[in-house]
Amino acid sequence: xxxxxxxxxxxxxxxxxxxxxxxxxxxxxxxxxxxxxxxxxxxxxxxxxxxxxxxxxxxxxxxxxxxxxxxxxxxxxxxxxxxxxxxxxxxxxxxxxxxxxxxxxxxxxxxxxxxxxxxxxxxxxxxxxxxxxxxxxxxxxxxxxxxxxxxxxxxxxxxxxxxxxxxxxxxxxxxxxxxxxxxxxxxxxxxxxxxxxxxxxxxxxxxxxxxxxxxxxxxxxxxxxxxxxxxxxxxxxxxxxxxxxxxxxxxxxxxxxxxxxxxxxxxxxxxxxxxxxxxxxxxxxxxxxxxxxxxxxxxxxxxxxxxxxxxxxxxxxxxxxxxxxxxxxxxxxxxxxxxxxxxxxxxxxxxxxxxxxxxxxxxxxxxxxxx
Amino acid sequence: xxxxxxxxxxxxxxxxxxxxxxxxxxxxxxxxxxxxxxxxxxxxxxxxxxxxxxxxxxxxxxxxxxxxxxxxxxxxxxxxxxxxxxxxxxxxxxxxxxxxxxxxxxxxxxxxxxxxxxxxxxxxxxxxxxxxxxxxxxxxxxxxxxxxxxxxxxxxxxxxxxxxxxxxxxxxxxxxxxxxxxxxxxxxxxxxxxxxxxxxxxxxxxxxxxxxxxxxxxxxxxxxxxxxxxxxxxxxxxxxxxxxxxxxxxxxxxxxxxxxxxxxxxxxxxxxxxxxxxxxxxxxxxxxxxxxxxxxxxxxxxxxxxxxxxxxxxxxxxxxxxxxxxxxxxxxxxxxxxxxxxxxxxxxxxxxxxxxxxxxxxxxxxxxxxx
Numbered sequence: 001x002x003x004x005x006x007x008x009x010x011x012x013x014x015x016x017x018x019x020x021x022x023x024x025x026x027x028x029x030x031x032x033x034x035x036x037x038x039x040x041x042x043x044x045x046x047x048x049x050x051x052x053x054x055x056x057x058x059x060x061x062x063x064x065x066x067x068x069x070x071x072x073x074x075x076x077x078x079x080x081x082x083x084x085x086x087x088x089x090x091x092x093x094x095x096x097x098x099x100x101x102x103x104x105x106x107x108x109x110x111x112x113x114x115x116x117x118x119x120x121x122x123x124x125x126x127x128x129x130x131x132x133x134x135x136x137x138x139x140x141x142x143x144x145x146x147x148x149x150x151x152x153x154x155x156x157x158x159x160x161x162x163x164x165x166x167x168x169x170x171x172x173x174x175x176x177x178x179x180x181x182x183x184x185x186x187x188x189x190x191x192x193x194x195x196x197x198x199x200x201x202x203x204x205x206x207x208x209x210x211x212x213x214x215x216x217x218x219x220x221x222x223x224x225x226x227x228x229x230x231x232x233x234x235x236x237x238x239x240x241x242x243x244x245x246x247x248x249x250x251x252x253x254x255x256x257x258x259x260x261x262x263x264x265x266x267x268x269x270x271x272x273x274x275x276x277x278x279x280x281x282x283x284x285x286x287x288x289x290x291x292x293x294x295x296x297x298x299x300x301x302x303x304x305x306x307x308x309x310x311x312x313x314x315x316x317x318x319x320x321x322x323x324x325x326x327x328x329x330x331x332x333x334x335x336x337x338x339x340x341x342x343x344x345x346x347x348x349x350x351x352x353x354x355x356x357x358x359x360x361x362x363x364x365x366x367x368x369x370x371x
Numbered sequence: 372x373x374x375x376x377x378x379x380x381x382x383x384x385x386x387x388x389x390x391x392x393x394x395x396x397x398x399x400x401x402x403x404x405x406x407x408x409x410x411x412x413x414x415x416x417x418x419x420x421x422x423x424x425x426x427x428x429x430x431x432x433x434x435x436x437x438x439x440x441x442x443x444x445x446x447x448x449x450x451x452x453x454x455x456x457x458x459x460x461x462x463x464x465x466x467x468x469x470x471x472x473x474x475x476x477x478x479x480x481x482x483x484x485x486x487x488x489x490x491x492x493x494x495x496x497x498x499x500x501x502x503x504x505x506x507x508x509x510x511x512x513x514x515x516x517x518x519x520x521x522x523x524x525x526x527x528x529x530x531x532x533x534x535x536x537x538x539x540x541x542x543x544x545x546x547x548x549x550x551x552x553x554x555x556x557x558x559x560x561x562x563x564x565x566x567x568x569x570x571x572x573x574x575x576x577x578x579x580x581x582x583x584x585x586x587x588x589x590x591x592x593x594x595x596x597x598x599x600x601x602x603x604x605x606x607x608x609x610x611x612x613x614x615x616x617x618x619x620x621x622x623x624x625x626x627x628x629x630x631x632x633x634x635x636x637x638x639x640x641x642x643x644x645x646x647x648x649x650x651x652x653x654x655x656x657x658x659x660x661x662x663x664x665x666x667x668x669x670x671x672x673x674x675x676x677x678x679x680x681x682x683x684x685x686x687x688x689x690x691x692x693x694x695x696x697x698x699x700x701x702x703x704x705x706x707x708x709x710x711x712x713x714x715x716x717x718x719x720x721x722x723x724x725x726x727x728x729x730x731x732x733x734x735x736x737x738x739x740x741x742x
Contacts, residue, residue, distance in 0.1 A: 108484035113477070114501075116484045130485075175557055183550045 004145065005037050008138060009047055015134050016048065021105035023048025024131050025119075028110040030306040031135035033233060048104075105131035133311075140303065140311055141325045147349055149234035150304065150327055153194065154347055154361035156229040157238045160184035161364050169244060169371055170219060174199040174212035177225070185229045194228030194235035195308045205241060206333050206341020208297050219245045222252060222340040223371070224333075228308060228347075235308040237329050238362035239345025243370045251339075256368045259334055259342040262286035263366070266300055266314075266330040270350050270358040276318035283332040284316070292334045301329040304347055326350045327361070375516065376408050379509060380418055386505050387419065392476035394419025395502050396490075399481040401677040402506035404604055419475075476502035504682075511674065511682055512696045518720055520605035521675065521698055524565065525718055525732035527600040528609045531555035532735055540615060540742055541590060545570040545583035548596070556600045565599030565606035566679045576612060577704050577712020579668050590616045593623060593711040594742070595704075599679060599718075606679040608700050609733035610716025614741045622710075627739045630705055630713040633657035634737070637671055637685075637701040641721050641729040647689035654703040655687070663705045672700040675718055697721045698732070 012035065016024050026032055026045040033039035035047070036054050043056045054075045104123070106116065108130040120128060142150070160181050169177070178197040185193055200210040205222035217223060226239035241259075243252055266283040280300040287296060299315035304327050312320055314328060322328070328350065333343030344366055349359040383406065387395050397403055397416040404410035406418070407425050414427045425446045475494070477487065479501040491499060513521070531552050540548070549568040556564055571581040576593035588594060597610035612630075614623055637654040651671040658667060670686035675698050683691055685699060693699070699721065704714030715737055720730040 106484070108488070111484050113479035113482050113484055113487045117479070179554050179557055183554065186546055186550055 001037065004143070005035060009035050009052055011138055012135060013047060015138075016105055016131075019105065019129075019134075020103060021048075021129050021131070022102045024105045024134075025107070025111075026131070026135060027107050027115075028135070030310070031107065031110075031139070033306055034135060034139050103127045103129050105129045105134075107131050107135075109133065136311055139305055141323050142305060142327060142349075143325070146234060146305065147325065147327065149232045150236050150347065150349070151361055153190065153229040153231035153234055153236040154238065154363075156185055156188045156190045156231060157194075157227055157236055158362060158364050159188050160229070161225065161227065161238065161240065164225075165242070165369070165371060169217045169223065171216050173214045173216050174201055174204065175214060177217070178212040178227075181225070181227050185227070188229075190229035190231055191233070192230055194230045194237065194304075198224075198226040198239075200224045200340075201244075203338055203340050206335040206343050208333065208335075208343070217244055220249070221245075222342065224341070224343050226343065226345055228304075233306050235304055235306070236327075236347040236361060237304060237308060237331070237345055238347065238364060239331055239333075239343045240364060240366070241342040241344060241368075243368060246370060248368060248370055253368065255334060255336070256342050258287060258290040258292065259332055259344055260366060260368075262332040263330055263344040263346070266332060267346065267348060267358060267360075270322060270328065270330070270348055272322060272324040272350060272352050274322045274350075276312045276314050276320050276322060277316055279314045279322075279328075279330065280316055280318065283330070287332060287334060295335065295337075297331075297333060301331050303328050322350045324350055324352055324355075372408065375514070376406060380406050380423055382509055383506060384418060386509075387476055387502070390476065390500075390505075391474060392419075392500050392502070393473045395476045395505075396478070396482075397502070397506060398478050398486075399506070401681070402478065402481075402510070404677055405506060405510050474498045474500050476500045476505075478502050478506075480504065507682055510676055512694050513676060513698060513720075514696070517605060517676065518696065518698065520603045521607050521718065521720070522732055524561065524600040524602035524605055524607040525609065525734075527556055527559040527561045527602060528565075528598055528607055529733060529735050530559050531600070532596065532598065532609065532611065535596075536613070536740070536742060540588045540594065542587050544585045544587050545572055545575065546585060548588070549583040549598075552596070552598050556598070559600075561600035561602055562604070563601055565601045565608065569595075569597040569610075571595045571711075572615075574709055574711050577706040577714050579704065579706075579714070588615055591620070592616075593713065595712070595714050597714065597716055599675075604677050606675055606677070607698075607718040607732060608675060608679060608702070608716055609718065609735060610702055610704075610714045611735060611737070612713040612715065612739075614739060617741060619739060619741055624739065626705060626707070627713050629658060629661040629663065630703055630715055631737060631739075633703040634701055634715040634717070637703060638717065638719060638729060638731075641693060641699065641701070641719060643693060643695040643721060643723050645693045645721075647683045647685050647691050647693060648687055650685045650693075650699075650701065651687055651689065654701070658703060658705060666706065666708075668702075668704060672702050674699050693721045695721055695723055695726075 024047045029039040032043055032045045036045050040056045046053045051074055104126045106128055163184055177199045181197050182193045198210050199212045200207050201215050201217050201223050202221040204210050205224040221244045223244055224241040228235055228237040262283040265286050266279050269279045269282050283300045299313055301314040303310045303312050329347050331345035335341035347361045351359050395418045400410040403414055403416050407416050411427045417424045422445055475497045477499055534555055548570045552568050553564045569581050570583045571578055572586055572588050572594050573592040575581050576595040592615045593612055594615055595612040599606055599608040633654040636657050637650050640650045640653050654671045670684055672685040674681045674683050700718050702716035706712035718732045722730050
């Protein structure tokens, strides 16, 4: 694994060199983890200079957080002020004998104004530049090691969900069902839930990021569930909607069929080279043709990886195209205020048609089950 | 409740006026919640100008997060770029007819460099200043409404812990015990856990922020547990250490007595006017007199409230003194590598001696129980 991290850091170093930076300070936790193998709270990774150093704050103690640190990396534990001082020291080392100011690229979309100012003060010989989303762009296309973590995460979520479906649901609260799912994720080897599990019943069903309440499952309800496992830091997502009772009502079948068709259209659009906005457009068109145009989610899906919501974003204003080995969710939904709704959410990996097309990671059935 | 939030905003407005700012942009989530009653993801609160506005990003959808928004507050839902634009518009409104540039104070310790730059670009007529920790300072002393939320949170944690102690522990894993505790917190009405529950057994016991593993509880182990409930947004913390089996070993009794004495010394130091560093010093002296000087936590305790770790910090370098109605933890511990250790952690509210001295919120016994 050490070579994987070293190779990633090498790619970032190349990027920095091309952009005219002598070194980079990576502070966004998922980016630190991607490059170092761990991301202790408050840790920053300094790339360049004489060697790469992971600088950890005092909050850490002896803990190094989840994951294993890359052994090729020097780890320096400091107090909070010390991180800035160490960066400064590294900066000064770099400047030795240099004629012009050295350039340190920082993540301006993550670093706070106060931290930026402190750096500028302790390292006056450094010029601070913006690293922008360079690490996020490296993270976009996953290697097979990352995809296999996502695959295991998806298996765990599928298992937790299938076990829940075998139990009695009527009379249980949304909060209890959500907790039960999270316990099962951990039982099956997850680091933990990938995000707060959402369980919506009856009028709450089909809402995006619904927080579970004390409402109990009733006969005739739609039940929508969205959960995911984190496995070795990688996060997947699955969402399904079920009907409680023996037979769904006509409006439930109709609504389900529309969302299912929209989700399938989105999945079928996933291929290397497809425009991100087209995936969103085709799902929206199916919903729109059935008369559902209002209160739709701003996006149809998003990338997953070390974060549950990362690039690419699949929405009407999304730029860019999909690549092979990019995992994304496809998750259209419709919520009818007061009545409830349907969401169907899968995690898939974009693959060329020659390799069989998109790889579905979350394999729980998408038939409308009556439980 | 609306008056509570309005009064808090009024105090902040007074602070801004005294500091020469015309308006303030609050972005740190706990600060937004303190002033607005809710903190939807990514929301910012704009104070000043013609009216106070809570600006919410698109990620929110129809969700407004936990808590109830102050009804006196205008809520504006915008996409991400819209927040900056709305701030700019508010800024421009403020500038109407003004001769000099208007000053907007922002939370430089929370706002990213990129966001700060975007604000400066869209609102060139505004001068951006630093609000610093002004809201954090307002949050330091709690009102009785806040303290009663903390009191309920502590009751919930006490209940969850006492139920766990009645169950069979030997053979269960740290991860299962932690999940079970979190389920019980929710059962008893918590919003959720106040932080990731820590359960350490045997050699893991007594470590700060130990992440539960698959190690199983064994006879003769120390078992240390640290948990807390969030209730209406307010977070408490309790930590206890137990012995598994019929009778503790001599070294366990000795170690426990030392940590207990240190924790008591810290608790007894809590009074209005006491220096924060003195609370830390007295606990450290007890541990030091018994020969434990190494690998101690950098702090003995910290404030709690809308965040689980907030001001004041009780450590050797802490500045400032305690006030009445400031809730803090007192949580010394000793961990002997390879053997395990003891932590004892309470949440208390500083009260004057005339009112009976510090109010203990977490009332689970601190006798060394053999389970």
